[in-house]
Amino acid sequence: MSGGVGPTGNDITLPKDDEAKPTATASATATATSGKSAGFLSFRQLNALAVIIVLSASGMVSPEDFAFVIFSVIYVYFLAKVAFPTLSSSSEPPVFDPKNRTLRLYVWAAAIIGLFLPIAYIFEGIFEGDKEGIRAAAPHVFLLSSQVFMEGLVFSHRFSTPLRVFVPVFYNSRRIFTLVDWLKSEISKVEDEYGGSTRRLHVGRALAAINMALWCFNLFGFLLPFYLPKAFKKYYSGFKVKD
Incomplete structure (x- = not known):
């Protein structure tokens, strides 16, 4: 998931299918639920795909976000x-x-904060009629679910270590902008004109702010300064051994 903390530090990846890896992106719905395979796709990927399809069918995903995901698939190959x-x-x-227990804990925390809670927020918004809140949170959830799906794809023998770090960095960078928009939307809500409950108003603001802080730290405090250099060093040292 979202996040850059999987077995190889990838963004939120929770337990992998054939390896006992804490992968999430984390990742990043049931990214954290199971690592069992279901045919070609893992159970984690199927759950992420279900979220992608539901959000896409609801019309809450912009053409730009669709294009970003399609481009990421093409560019990875x-x-x-x-x-x-x-x-x-x-x-x-x-x-x-x-x-690493600290890493596994970070993965699960990122999965809960980055995916499970925003999905719950979206579902509650359907019952409360908070269309603005749903529309603001949906892009982050869609891109994080897409990231989880892509991470499951690149963690195979067909893809090298640099591509495993490329996916979380690429998606995390894009999601920062959706989180900024989500936070702006929540802050701009006027309580007197807001259709939902006061509790939901405060929860939405807190959730957007916490996600903003989490994924900024994940990108600028973990992926870029630690995971990226370590992954490339490992990859190119393998080239030297092979030569």
Whole structure:
């Protein structure tokens, strides 16, 4: 998920199917529910895909966000062929120790804050008639679910370590802008004119602010200064050994 904290530090990835990895993006709905496979797609990916389809069918996803996801799929395959080929036929080892308890805790916390709570917020908004709040939160949830789906894709022997870090960095960078819009939307609500409850008004503002802080830290405090350099060092040292 969203987030940059999976087995190899990828954004919110929770337990992988064939490896006991804390992957989320985290990631980032049932990203954190199970690591069992369901055919070609993992259970985690199927849950993320369900969220993607529901939000898309609801009309709450902008054409720009659709285009971003499609472009990310195409570009990942382009990079896999042109810039970052795999070093071997087997899956490359994770960058970080998947048994690290602090990392696993961070993954689960990011999954809850980044995906589960916003989804609950959207569902509650349907009952309260808060169309503005739903519309503001939906892009973040859609992109984080797409990120979870993509992370499940790149964590296979077909893709190298740099592409595993590319997905969380790429999506996390894009989601910062959707979070800014969400936070602005929540702050701009006038209580006298707001259709939902006062409790929902405060919860929405707190949730948007916490997600903004979490994913800014994830990008600027973890992915870019730690995960990215470590992943590239591991990848290019593998090239030297292979040569």
